[in-house]
Amino acid sequence: MTAFDTIIKGGTIVTAADRYRADIGISGGRITAIAAELSSAGTVIDAGGLLVLPGGIDSHVHLSQPSSDSSVMADDFQSGTRAAAAGGTTTVLPFALQKKGQSLREAVAAYHAEADGKCHVDVSFHLIISDPTPQVLGQELPALIEAGYRSFKVFMTYDDLVLNDRQLLEVFAVAGLHGATVMVHAEGYDAIRFLSEKLEREGHVAPYYHAISRPEIVEREATHRAISHAEITGIPIVIVHVSGREALEQIRWARARGLKVTAETCPQYITLTAEDLHDLNMDFNGAKYVCSPPPRDAASQAAIWQGLTDGTLELFSSDHCPFFFQDAQGRGKDTPKARTSFRWVPNGIPGVETRLPILFSEGVSKGRISLETFVALTATNHAKTYGLYPRKGTIAIGSDADLVLWDATRQETIRQANLHHGSDYTPWEGFEVTGWPVVTILRGEVVMKDGQILNRPGAGAYISRSRSID
Numbered sequence: 001m002t003a004f005d006t007i008i009k010g011g012t013i014v015t016a017a018d019r020y021r022a023d024i025g026i027s028g029g030r031i032t033a034i035a036a037e038l039s040s041a042g043t044v045i046d047a048g049g050l051l052v053l054p055g056g057i058d059s060h061v062h063l064s065q066p067s068s069d070s071s072v073m074a075d076d077f078q079s080g081t082r083a084a085a086a087g088g089t090t091t092v093l094p095f096a097l098q099k100k101g102q103s104l105r106e107a108v109a110a111y112h113a114e115a116d117g118k119c120h121v122d123v124s125f126h127l128i129i130s131d132p133t134p135q136v137l138g139q140e141l142p143a144l145i146e147a148g149y150r151s152f153k154v155f156m157t158y159d160d161l162v163l164n165d166r167q168l169l170e171v172f173a174v175a176g177l178h179g180a181t182v183m184v185h186a187e188g189y190d191a192i193r194f195l196s197e198k199l200e201r202e203g204h205v206a207p208y209y210h211a212i213s214r215p216e217i218v219e220r221e222a223t224h225r226a227i228s229h230a231e232i233t234g235i236p237i238v239i240v241h242v243s244g245r246e247a248l249e250q251i252r253w254a255r256a257r258g259l260k261v262t263a264e265t266c267p268q269y270i271t272l273t274a275e276d277l278h279d280l281n282m283d284f285n286g287a288k289y290v291c292s293p294p295p296r297d298a299a300s301q302a303a304i305w306q307g308l309t310d311g312t313l314e315l316f317s318s319d320h321c322p323f324f325f326q327d328a329q330g331r332g333k334d335t336p337k338a339r340t341s342f343r344w345v346p347n348g349i350p351g352v353e354t355r356l357p358i359l360f361s362e363g364v365s366k367g368r369i370s371l372e373t374f375v376a377l378t379a380t381n382h383a384k385t386y387g388l389y390p391r392k393g394t395i396a397i398g399s400d401a402d403l404v405l406w407d408a409t410r411q412e413t414i415r416q417a418n419l420h421h422g423s424d425y426t427p428w429e430g431f432e433v434t435g436w437p438v439v440t441i442l443r444g445e446v447v448m449k450d451g452q453i454l455n456r457p458g459a460g461a462y463i464s465r466s467r468s469i470d
Helices: 077-086 104-115 134-146 165-178 189-201 208-213 216-233 245-256 285-289 298-310 355-365 371-385
Strands: 004-014 019-027 030-035 041-046 051-054 056-061 089-097 126-128 151-155 181-185 237-239 261-265 403-413 432-442 445-449
Touching: 004 030, 004 371, 004 403, 051 056, 051 371, 056 077, 056 355, 056 371, 077 089, 077 432, 077 445, 089 104, 089 432, 104 126, 104 134, 134 165, 151 165, 165 181, 165 216, 189 208, 189 216, 216 237, 216 245, 245 261, 245 298, 261 298, 298 371, 355 371, 355 403, 355 432
Parallel strands: 004 041, 004 051, 056 089, 089 126, 126 151, 151 181, 181 237, 237 261
Antiparallel strands: 004 019, 019 030, 051 403, 403 432, 432 445
């Protein structure tokens, strides 16, 4: 009789706290032993010369999400979670979006129907609150929080999602009463509308002007306002997709006052700039890089790296929001309407598969961050923030056997042709990286090896969550 279902043998284990050489014994989908030498297993995976890291957790992913216009998201749960597995991520947290006039319970039920039987990795849902009616605030949201939907997102911009200040305060108060985590998209709606209309009147309608319409000051003001609302209601908040120095200054200011503010950033803010949105050949390719907040400049990239190294930024997510660039049915970024103004280009870029290789290469391989910091930024902090720890996000006895084996020296060039997402492009076409995930393991089962997805849709499970860990 074997002692373990699987042994991961001879690798260098890295957690957010330490690194060491050891074998990992797995039984029933969980880690049951960690020792210098283990034997007797049904399957032995040789990890010699490789790093053994916790499976990545991407806590900011948009899949099968409805849009207010004719655009259609390029990834459903099958293709999106397939891409996650290929990139070394074993848990994703996408959003169940409540449309205006819709019951929050109906939105959650519809989203489960989209996901059921399709996932290659584990999933858990955030909620998006767009219509905080008395019914939602008084009954539906509290009940869903208690049922394990422990986090939700609110928007300070977008016509169909924006909440005014009173609504934000009311939603924050419900979160405080029931112990939920609030994520905030911090960009000022009225300022963006003012700037967008001014640019259009002046004839500045190319994709590049998307970045000009949403300058850092718009993000800074909204970040400060969100923090003020959190202080009034006495809750912690997460500021998502921080893009540069000015929002970071507000977060540091809040923490100096003793407020609990968690901050997230994304690959686009360490690798892309607003110049990528330029139509250098008048081919509309700049639309491929339209996302919100937009990429900034080299100085902003430096500020983000400082935030990643000094601990101001604790989460590194993809904000995977995939659209087609050109879709045969006119549902992508390049449409006749979008060519009339940047305002109509769908906001969002694909990135769930490339998130980990980009940060590993730009951070660990280039000596900017340690391996332990990489694990914290891409797995452990996500698990703690969103109520998954210690089941997810670490390598410890009793934790799910979600692991990724990394070849720290492998050099690859990111190519759309090699990716597994549903979009028809990647913003990082031709981007060279050092360090690559070669095996992804979900609850003890190998789901990806050398870029090949080995499990079937439906192998991923839905995970209910508890309160966050401070």
